[in-house]
Amino acid sequence: MTNPLLEPWTGPFQLPPFPAIRDEDFGPAFEAGLAEARRNIAKIAGSAEAPTFANTIEALELAEEVLDRVSGVFYNLAGADSTPAREALQRELAPKMAAFSSEVTMNADLFARIDTLWQGQDTLTLTDEQRRVLELYRRMFVRAGAALDEAGRKRMAEVKELLAVLSTQFSQNLLADERDWFLPLEKADLEGLPGFVVTAARSAAAERGREGHVLTLSRSLIVPFLQFSSRRDLRETAWRAWVARGANGGETDNRALAAEILKLREERAKLLGYDSFAAYKLETEMAKTPGAVRDLLMRVWEPARAKAEADGAVLTGMMQGDGVNGPLEPWDWRYYSEKRRLAEHDLDEAELKPYFGLDAMIQAAFDTAHRLFGLDFKPLDLTLYHPDARAWEVTRDGRHMAVFIGDYFARGSKRSGAWCSSFRGQRKLGGDRRPVVVNVCNFAKPAAGEPALLSWDDARTLFHEFGHALHAMLSDVTYGFIAGTSVARDFVELPSQLYEHWLEVPQVLDRHARHAATGAPMPADLRDRLIAAATYDQGFATVEYIASALVDLAFHEGAAPADPMAVQAGVLEKIGMPAAIPMRHATPHFAHVFSGDGYSSGYYSYMWSEVMDADAFDAFREAGDAFDPATAKRLEEAILSAGGSREADTLYRAFRGRMPGVEPLLRGRGLVDAG
Template sequence: MTNPLLADWTGPFALPPFAALKDEDFGPAFDAALAQARANIAAIAANPEAPSFANTIEAMERAEALLDRVSGVFYNLAGADSTPAREALMRDLAPKMAAFASEVTMNGPLYARIATLWDTRESLGLSPEQARVLELYHQMFVRSGAGLKGAAATRMAEIKERLAVLSTAFSQNLLADERDWFRPLAEADLEGLPEFVVAAARAAGEERGQPGPVLTLNRSLIVPFLQFSPRRELREIAYEAWVARGANGGASDNRANAAEILALREERAKLLGYANFAAYKLETEMAKSPDQVRALLMRVWAPAKAKAEADAAKLTQMMHADGINGDLEAWDWRYYSEKRRVAEHDFDEAALKPYLSLDAMIGAAFDTAQRLFGLEFRPLEGPFYHPDVRGWEVTRKGRHIAVFFGDYFARGSKRSGAWCSAMRSQSRLAGEVAPIVVNVCNFTKGAPALLSYDDARTLFHEFGHALHQMLSNVTYQFISGTSVARDFVELPSQLYEHWLEVPEVLERHARHYETGAPMPAALREKLLAASTYDQGFATVEYIASALVDLEFHDGPAPQDPMAKQAEILAAIGLPKAIRMRHATPHFAHVFSGDGYSAGYYSYMWSEVMDADAFAAFEETGDAFNPEVAQKLEEFILSAGGSRPADELYTAFRGKMPGVEALLRGRGLLEEA
């Protein structure tokens, strides 16, 4: 029988034939796709004709089409719905895919063709988009080691293969720790928990095959447990299990993996002539250098730490008033912070959730996109890759734009966190190719699913990434959608979060899941008034992680990353009751691939821009101003990587912003 991954996909919108896919299809499909890609690359490199943009760059754009198709399906499924077979194949594929990438970027004749085009670029009559694509291809080959010879070239290939193996192991170890840990909860352990937390614990118990409620390491369950449980000893057990992911000893321990990854990254950078990995990585980002990153983080660190320390003093007083002596601990912060929020803002998270059902927030995200960009969303019938997944066709004025999948609920087969990916990216080189975009979250399942405000922000954040993919309007896949500088990629997502705070969005969509009544104006005003509450804590835990990431890569690789982590945190004076948002053994952003390595700062770099970008709407007095929305689409959302990020932002806003808007948005400006 024909492998469904290799056959033409003739269904609606050329979607993958999910119902026909079997785990055993993927290995043979990758073998065939890799063989085809190798043959295509070899033909380009051996072409006797003089290099041209068409027979070299455009040919390369087409060369891996089948591999892109198979990879787009497999890696989405492997992250969102893993199985033992998929995990085994990921381990097998990691060195194979890395070896293939090295074969391409270190292919001497192929690089010679690209170098010839680069050297003669002024005479080629290229369009601006083509010139940019050529620039990025040349840059990719140079930075991948195309110019290395002999032993250096061989070692570079070995490093890439080993890094791929280690990154895959890091991710799978983390998933194993998250999947395997749970704690049964007796009825007495449910004391003080709102009904939505109890319901989530019971649902988690059902999923784990347990007779009663359980606590898991799913963020949407463990965070509200830490917020509301008065049982301090249980909070400590839960918190320590949460932060110990990847550091529990045994086969799933990630500490040795992290150390080896850091050492190999440093070696890779030095083979290419860079002082360290941070210098190599940041060269192509907006920040350009580690010093620029450090300057931004430390500019925000001082006021954030001062705010957090002032807050810690108040929370300690509250804890002592409860008869608990000693220091405020990390497992105490969320509990007493929630009590303080109720006391100071008369604002209770539990009272908010009935107005933030998942369906209502999906509707809010869609309606905002319709008002800003004219997009419309029509539900699609499955089956998709999992029964929980929902699908929509995205259109504008009757024209098909994209297919959007939402995979919102936590499950044991899904890695933690939230992300956006594309099973297929937009391009026009081989005709109009519309994207298939996926948002994956880890919300607690319910009937209905009720979100925290933080969950709702996550939904809007990931949908901002999805818009970057769906509205892409370029010819070449290489620069499509989110193929931009890492410290620019978070701009659309963080910008989109701002619309969740627009009063008319809440008024229209934040409605009680049972009665349909709108969120009371008083509750909405309390929510918005408390929007900067506890930002000292949130900013400190984030910057601590970003600085550890930066220092790990800006200098000699530490032989003992945990000791280096402790040294960095001591040097900046991390408050005792706050820990890093992501400690090294579970810092997937940094160690599950190179994406955010030396780049976790990029959320804050982008936040400087997103605060300023939303101000462009606020200055008109209309959060849905059509002229500003049109400029946002033209210069940011549709442009992909067609121009350098600073050029795109300046074209949208007129100039690059300063850090003041970020500080103001986090409620930190007065301490600056």
């Protein structure tokens, strides 16, 4: 039988032939892709010709075509629709792919060619983009260990393989804990829950082949349960299960894995001559140093904690008014905060939710992109990797720009959270290749025949991930190495967080926030109350986030801790963490930090980007129009289409003319007076 992953993809937009792909196709396809890549790398490294940008850098850009194509399919499916076979292959591939990466980046002959180009770049006729790509390739090789001696390169390769194995295991342990836990709910256990939560619990039971209702650890179900359930005992049970993910003992416990990962990261940094992994990781980010990260986080921490403590006192009073004595607990906060929001802002989640239908919010995101950037979205009738996934062709003035895939509902085979990824990235080298971009979310799936309704936070998540998608879809560079979201980690969240602002624009809500049953627009007074409450409970949200970011920094700033949980406890005690607010991500389920190196020593980056996104949206306010064409064009040209073609601060200055201070962020979170 032929392998569909290795055959030419001749279907619409050269998408992967999902219906034809079987799990058993992936292993042979990876072997073929690795073999081809090794042949191509050997040819480049062993060439008798003097190195040129074309025969070295551009050849490297195209050397792993088959491997990239297969990886794009497999890793997207492994995250969004896991199976036992895919999990087993993921474990098998982790050390193999890490070893291959080390083979390439520590190939002495290949590095010598790149270094020769780098040293002689002033004698070459290079475009600005080519200079940038050359700089980044050399930097990648050096930071991977290419300049180490033979013993150092050997140990670095071993460390990377071990890290790949441990990170994969961390992810799979977390998925197993999230997939396996559920709490059956009897009729009496549904007390206080609005209809949309009851419906979601019934759907969760049906997915597990059970009658009645169950509570799962899907964020889109457990958070509203904690908001609305009048059963304090069940809220405690649910909350404890949620925060215990990865720390339940047995085979899926992640605490020892976290310690081993941190130890290996420290060794990796020391091999390269850095004092700590944080120093190594932050060198190429906008922040540059751990000190700069800590300074930003602590400037926001103090007003955030003060706000959270004041809010906690109010919620404690409400709880005591209900006859519940003792301190406010973490499983009480969301419940009483929801009651307070109703009392102070006359906002009821059950009243709001019908105005945020999933399809309506998708159209709101599309319409906003059309008004800002002239993009059009046409539904595609395609069979994708899961029945819940759907696709659109993205065009501008009739020109094909991208294929966008949305996969929005939670399921047991999908890891938690929300993310943006690509099956194929953009580039012009070797022909104009347009991207295939996917947004993956975990919204509660409705019962058959009922509309999918989002919370306000869900709608923000949808806009956030679509901002990432725009960064990928509007990319307009020659080299895939710097395309789309291939930017500094503390810059990559700028487009996504900036896009969230348009959800609060009155014209967007007036046009798209319509009642799922009646089609009536959201009443103006409800819309105004919603916008007025946009900063509600930001003390809680900011405190839970910054605590996680500070713990991440502490893990990587000095010697690797033998007991990460003790470090976590020490950090929380030192900063005076309010007892009723948990970290957003405790160590055993901190996937951002331990399921790969992406956000390790970099969880702060959401806030670093938020400093810019708050200021960036001010540019539209200053223009007097949230859809100002000139400002939108400048945003696209300076940031969204530019990828990593220049340093992040240079890109931002090209858009805004300067770098921002922290004040717009504090105002945006309601932590200082708006005046």
